[in-house]
Amino acid sequence: MTEDLTLYAMPSSGNSYKVQLLLGLLGRSYAQISCEYESEALAQAHDAGALPLGKVPALHLADGTILSESGAILWYLANGTPWVPANLVQQSEMLGWMFFEQNRMEGVIAVRAALRTYPHRAASATPERLAALLDDGHDVLSVVDAHLTGRDWLVGSTPTIADIALYGYTHSSGSRGGYDMARFPAINGWCERVAALPGYVKLQVPE
Template sequence: MRLYSMPSSGNSYKVRLLLALTGRACDLVDVEDASDAMARAKSAQALPFGKAPVLHLDDGRMLPESNAILNWLGEGTDFVPDDPFQRAQMLSWMFWEQNQHEGVIAVRASLRTYPSRAHLATPERMAELLARGHDLLGVMQTRLAEHDWLATDEVSLADICLYAYTHTAGSRGGFDMKRFPAVNAWIDRIAALPGYVGLDG
């Protein structure tokens, strides 16, 4: 398999992390934002939706969208619950990540990280994202204050999915992570999983 991956992106990182945790072999093609490699990948039609990550299977099929890739890679592993309702609980957190969490936590980090987006980082926008992000991290804090993992009693794709942008929410997004001790403990639990690799790993 070949993964077109944006090294600085949490969406690409979550796929790389699951590959590492499951010991799956995969060639990586780095396509950083606004790079020549990204332009070449788009020109070659290697990115169906115009963005990374995209997993190219050995038979030539292409699978875009990070959480769809996670679901495909997770089939038959311990990261996907056997029980149908628990799988649905896992998916609910993953839908929430893309519908709510990523659009705030990741966006605020991107406005602080990428020079090409700095002009969008108005004080009003950054304050709005900060307040909303703290609310969203509070949702995770409420769950994790009473459970080790987000969806079920075991680690699942939901945890891998939400870890990607949450673990850098403080350093890259400027969120006050001291307010969320249960989230921080959960971050440590994921980092201790066998096979773990970091964002730059």
Template sequence: MSGLRLYSMPSSGNSYKVRLLLSFLGLEYTHIACENGSAALAEAKASGNAPMGKLPALHLPDGNILSESNAILCYLAQGSGWLPENSLQQAQMLAWMFFEQNRHEPVIAVRASLRTYPERAHLATPARMEELLESGHVVLALMEEHLSSNEWFAGTQASVADIALYAYTHTAGSRGGYDMARFPALNDWLPRIAAMPGYVPLEAVP
């Protein structure tokens, strides 16, 4: 697969998921960086290069544009070991990816963004931050419970569910202020991902 163009936000976990899988797969692509609040982001939205108004957006060589990070992961992973072959494991993988979008990202990424982006600081009331802290610890505890008896989220090897969940979990302590010491199995899983060939950190933007 060549001729891929990725519109992505350097600081965003959703965009990082796609950059990480592209790197694991060894796929070349052109990267268009559109940081939060930048003119490049406004231009990407206005020009239709981010058709759903959000990043990441992956432009395929045939002109199709894919939105939604987890959908992009599933597309890119076709035919690779990052998608389990067995339909039960595929459903388990999707369950964790829906969990990531419905329960994890809206809490853990949101708390991190309230602490990171100055223009959002006025939304970080003590009550909201406390609520996001408590609900985030519940989400992380669910992951911890699974990882206490499983090496990966679905199947016997890493899948795109692991990438989806890794993106905002690996910075949950540093950016989100979560107490990661409570989650030993999570702390074992994070370096398993980072040790895989082709791994790139969030900050390594092409």
């Protein structure tokens, strides 16, 4: 079945991965244009106006509409599915965790991983900055771990797109960010539950 969806994505990026993961879990087919940093495909996407906000991910719909920002794309894809709770309070709690991820987590967890992963960011990876991001990351991961202690999912009794949003960078925060994940048993168990979901796909880590 053709879904007529085209995803412009940076496969090694957690924000793009969130959308790829949800599409896999929903069993939806799509075409992907891979736009890694400094790639010809990324330059062509910019030139063609395929990235209205100047970045990936961007989801192109069959009618020509282009959706930007990973959280907004998750909301569009999950609307009307069990990945969005029917209860308004739980919907608000779900969105609260998604805002938390963008406001508190991405600027720390994702940035430290990028500084350690991408050659073009290496000049900014000073010992002082890496140390500060390490401390801040452990603090923010502690918030998530405390919340997940004694529960399977972030909101309610089933996974929501809040779990997808936080999983995008959290699941690789040890391997890519260098965080001490042994401190966070509740997060580790939650990551295992996400990875066991039918349709799960892995992050495409660059060689």
